[in-house]
Amino acid sequence: MKITFLGACREVTGSNFLLEAAGKKILLDCGIFQGSKFAEEKNFESFAYNPREIDFVILGHAHLDHCGRLPKLVKDGFCGRIYATAPTKELTKLVLDDSEKLAQEEARRDNHPPLFTQKEIDRVMDLFEAISYEETIQISEQIKITLKNAGHILGSALTLIESENKKIVYTSDLGNVPSELLDPPSLITDATYVICEATYGGRIHEDSARREQKLAEIINLTVAQNGVLMIPTFAIERTQELLHDIEHFCAVSNCEKPTFYLDSPLATKVTKVFEKYPEYLSKTLNQFHKNEDFFGLEHLQITQTHQQSEAIDELPNPKVIIAGSGMLNGGRIIFHAQKYLSDAKNTLLIVGYQPIGGLGRRLIEGAHEVKILGKNIRVKAKIESIRSYSAHADLPQLLGWLGNIKGCKKIFLVHGETDQMLTFSKAINNNLKIETVIPQYGERYEL
Ligand SMILES: [Zn+2]
Known part of the structure; x- marks a missing residue:
């Protein structure tokens, strides 16, 4: 059995690993x-393997840095099966359609x-075989796979592959x-071996308990x-x-409420997929909040067209605009930011990672003036951030999860920046006494 690391090596994007077994x-x-x-x-470079020779793809979840080169794989000759959960299949379609336009x-x-083009997306969709969590299937005579809940996004899975007496x-x-x-x-x-993500392998998340309170205050x-x-x-x-x-x-609030706008056609479609698969949502939601409007759609104004998006400007304050x-780095939020950042009554609330040098990061760092769509804007709006919205486990959580695994010979760390990986690697060595490897792009290991 062999594994080759061909993406997300000492970086967080481009996940792609080739496992050769039986x-x-x-x-x-x-x-x-x-x-x-x-x-x-x-992304435009040829794959390091011949896509025609690939028998199967196992897709963990529908984020673009995990599924985005599937159309290119098909274009370059792949015609095997793609295993994933049903929500991952549907979300992948939405995400690929959206990025095709870009x-x-x-x-x-x-x-x-x-x-890639729409033609390749359609071919990708034809190759999917949806499987459920905890359903073990024999993908070849000597290989069994099981998908299990990864708790990252709807339908996300971690994969267990059993072959050649190894797991x-x-x-x-x-x-x-x-x-x-x-x-x-x-x-x-x-x-026997674990290939583990390390996005926040060197970090401890902000406590999430105060999150709702802070949101309410804002x-x-x-x-x-x-x-x-x-x-x-x-x-x-x-x-x-x-x-x-x-x-x-x-x-719960008795106070006056603003109008909430969901100004993202993609997010609106994605929310429908969430509603379609309640069995992939948490047991607590299903047990105690059955038949409830989980996503508060009754409180929302949903805008689809660009005209509707622009028309939000003419509608009265107070208002909350949720947009991509x-x-x-693009999308409708940019137009709203250009319009509203210069007014001290307004607030921009950051709830996600902002890359170095990007507009969001400069605003968090206190920039007084920014250029948006060619126009200089003096920033008077309040810039707030809530850092506890994260879809990734942090260091204590990753260690806790790995700590349950018995008989592990080696852990390969992927999907993380080098500094996060080095901290994580040391913590694994010290706490779990398991050997770690931080592969470089293109490295191949015998398992
Ligand atoms: Zn992801």
Whole structure:
């Protein structure tokens, strides 16, 4: 058995690992590289293997850095089966459709063919085979796989692969605990090798207990000042968590409420997928809040077209606008930011990771003036952030989860920046006494 590391090596994007077992070639995730221009160019390079020779793909979840190169894989000859849960299949379609539009725009701008087209997305969708959590299936005579809840986003799975008398576990991304919407990641008690994500392997998250209180304070302030609250958010999971918190706020608060706008067609579609699969939401939600409007859709104004989005401007304050992109690097939120950042009555609330040098990061760092869509804006609005919305386990959670595994010979760390990985690696060595490896791109290991 062999494993080759071909993405998310000492970085957080581009997850792609090739497992060779019992004469078969299996890919674990096939994501795009995101971030710098260099990273984006890597997506166009040929795969390090022949896609025609790949028998199966196991897809952990629907984030673009895990599923985004599937259309290219198909374009380059892959025609095997793709295993994932049913919600992952549906969310992957939405995410790929959305990025296809961006790929077209970018291709026109940079004068090269797009990474993929709708035709390849359709072919990807034909190759999916949806399986449920805890359902063990024999994908070949000598290989069994089981998907288990990873608690990261709806339908996210960690994979157990059994072959050649070994058990390999791949985490894809592991969720943060507690989550309002999802159950905690399933525990693994027995594995020979683990390929583990390390996004926050060197960090301890802010306590989530005060999150709802802080959100309520910021909404109430917006009402008191008759202002606008802008919340840039990711379409999958973060939006639904936020909507669930807002729903709770509306249910318990007796004060005057602003109008809430969900100004993201993608997030709206994603929320429908969440509603379609309540069995993938947490047991608590299903037990105690059955038949409730989990995402407070009755409190929301949902905008679809660009005209509707622009028309929000003419509607009276106080208002809360939830829009993408979560990293403020495009999408409708940019138009709202250009309009509203210069007014001291307004607030921008950051609930997600902001990359260095990006607009969101500069605002958090206190920039007085920013350029948005070619226009200089003097920043007078309040910039707030809630850091406890995270879909990734932190160091204590990762260690706790790994600590349940008996018989582990080696842990490979992926999907993290080098400093996070080094801290995580040391903590594993000290606390769990298990050998760790931080693979470089292209490295291959005998298991
Ligand atoms: Zn993810």
